[in-house]
Amino acid sequence: MILRTQAGDLITLAEPIGKGGEATIHALKGHPRTAAKIYSHPTPERLEKLRAMLAHPPHDPMRSAGHVSICWPQDVLFNAAGQGIGFTMPRLDLSRNRELFKLYNPASRTLEAPNFTWSYLLRTAENIASVVDSLHAAHYVIGDINESNFFVSDQALVTLVDCDSMQAGPFRCTVAKPEYLAPELHGLDLTRVDRAPAHDDFALAVLIFLLVMEGVHPYSGIWQARGEAPSLHLRIANNDYPYAPTIDQRILPMPSAPPFDMLPPTLQGLFFRAFIQGHTHPASRPAPKEWQQALRDLGQSLSTCTVNPRHEFSPHLKACPWCARTILLRGLDPYPTLKPVSKSPTQTPLRPNTFTPTVPKRTRPPIPITRPTLPPPQPRSTRRIGLSIVFASIVSAAVTLWLAFNLLANLLLDFAAAACLLAALFGLLLNLRRFRLIRAFIDLCLALYTLAAIIRPPAIPAFILIPLSALATYFAARSLLLQLRPRMELQTQKSRVLAAESLLIVALVIPPTATLALAQLTATHAQFLKAQSKAAHTWLTQSLEVF
Known part of the structure; x- marks a missing residue:
């Protein structure tokens, strides 16, 4: 199929490389770094939204380093009848990038990215926060933040896809996954709701929790109250957060989850604001810049286990939590020791806009873990x-x-x-x-x-x-x-x-x-x-x- 751009250039579609419920992704002949997204049911409203997004593109935090972190629309495509049916965008190299959920899951991470350690996951979370911050600065709200919309490279660089679904001015985002939806939005008709950056802040906190807690959702746990356990989105709406610092809880953390105390007090405090204080006061949720700073500081001060050098953990701990977790999982090491590999640039996590040298890491012997508690704000x-x-x-x-x-x-x-x-x-x-x-x-x-x-x-x-x-x-x-x-x-x-x-x-x-x-x-x-x-x-x- 031959299509035309706004400037009148002709584009020839090649074989489809991906398909969803509303559109199909095609390669383009003669343009190996560009792809086309063709809607199954194009509408005039979508065409107006694409034109508004093309007129005000956001700043890409990694464009200067040669990496595309936001797959923003580049041009509108028209068929022979003059109807806008899709757009062109940067093409993602799937051989070097993988979905986010394949990295925070220990089993798939061992197969997809065996060289990834906890520091890589921290850097990935930091890069995701930088993308969200860049879009908020341009007055966009992503709306549909989830584990499938982010791809991660071997350098822990991230790329956001499906950008045409986000909220752009008067054009609302009408889709979302319930497990990432802010509690104040549950039960509402998203076609009638204007999203706010605070809604993205909740979904961002969920994604970061998944990355640092081995794929465990912040609201998953063992139900203790009487009756059948509610679904995940109902727990979010009712604020059944298993890591809340309360004495009487209706839900407890998953037995297979890493201990929450392994996170430094700074991250524990940010999660407290995102899920406890933010439940009633959405404005108190941490902004993306706060996550960037906290994750950057943690990544630069990690300690290394003396038993397994791939075990990296917060310096506030006296022992390696990954060794203890390996024993709990009966020998299944989340970050197993690998054979020596050549230190190519693709095995060093990168941070947006800056490239810092490796920080010397302190080593500590593996002794029994102590779990200090975070002193959150005093209640009544x-x-x-x-x-x-x-x-x-x-x-x-x-x-x-x-x-x-x-x-x-x-x-x-x-x-x-x-x-x-x-x-x-x-x-x-x-x-x-x-x-x-x-x-x-x-x-x-x-x-x-x-x-x-x-x-x-x-x-x-x-x-x-x-x-x-x-x-x-x-x-x-x-x-x-x-x-x-x-x-x-x-x-x-x-x-x-x-x-x-x-x-x-x-x-x-x-x-x-x-x-x-x-x-x-x-x-x-x-x-x-x-x-x-x-x-x-x-x-x-x-x-x-x-x-």
């Missing part, structure tokens, strides 16, 4: 603990007043016990609603004990009823406050939270129990003295009668 859990301690102090003071002032005993005890019973029943309903049967059973038992404290049967001593009712108050108040306050508890504060709750139990149980036990012992001793005095009086009277 301290206030929850403060409210719990205040509540415990009020209940403990009420019980102690009853023990100290016998005239107010009945009124104070009935009021406090009734409040404890209502709180225990409320906690029981909350736990039943969340299918926590064990906690619901504990709340039920404590509610029954509190009810027994109100009735005060003679068979149950008071010094047993009072602590149990106090415990019921504690667990019920804790359930209530956990429901009203955010459930985000930091791992770094877990020991502090447990210590405060232990102090809470002590404040509830010890003072009234000790006071009541002392009062009961005093009353028992008084009854014993009274009985002895009566026996002595009887003996003395009988003795006098004898005389």
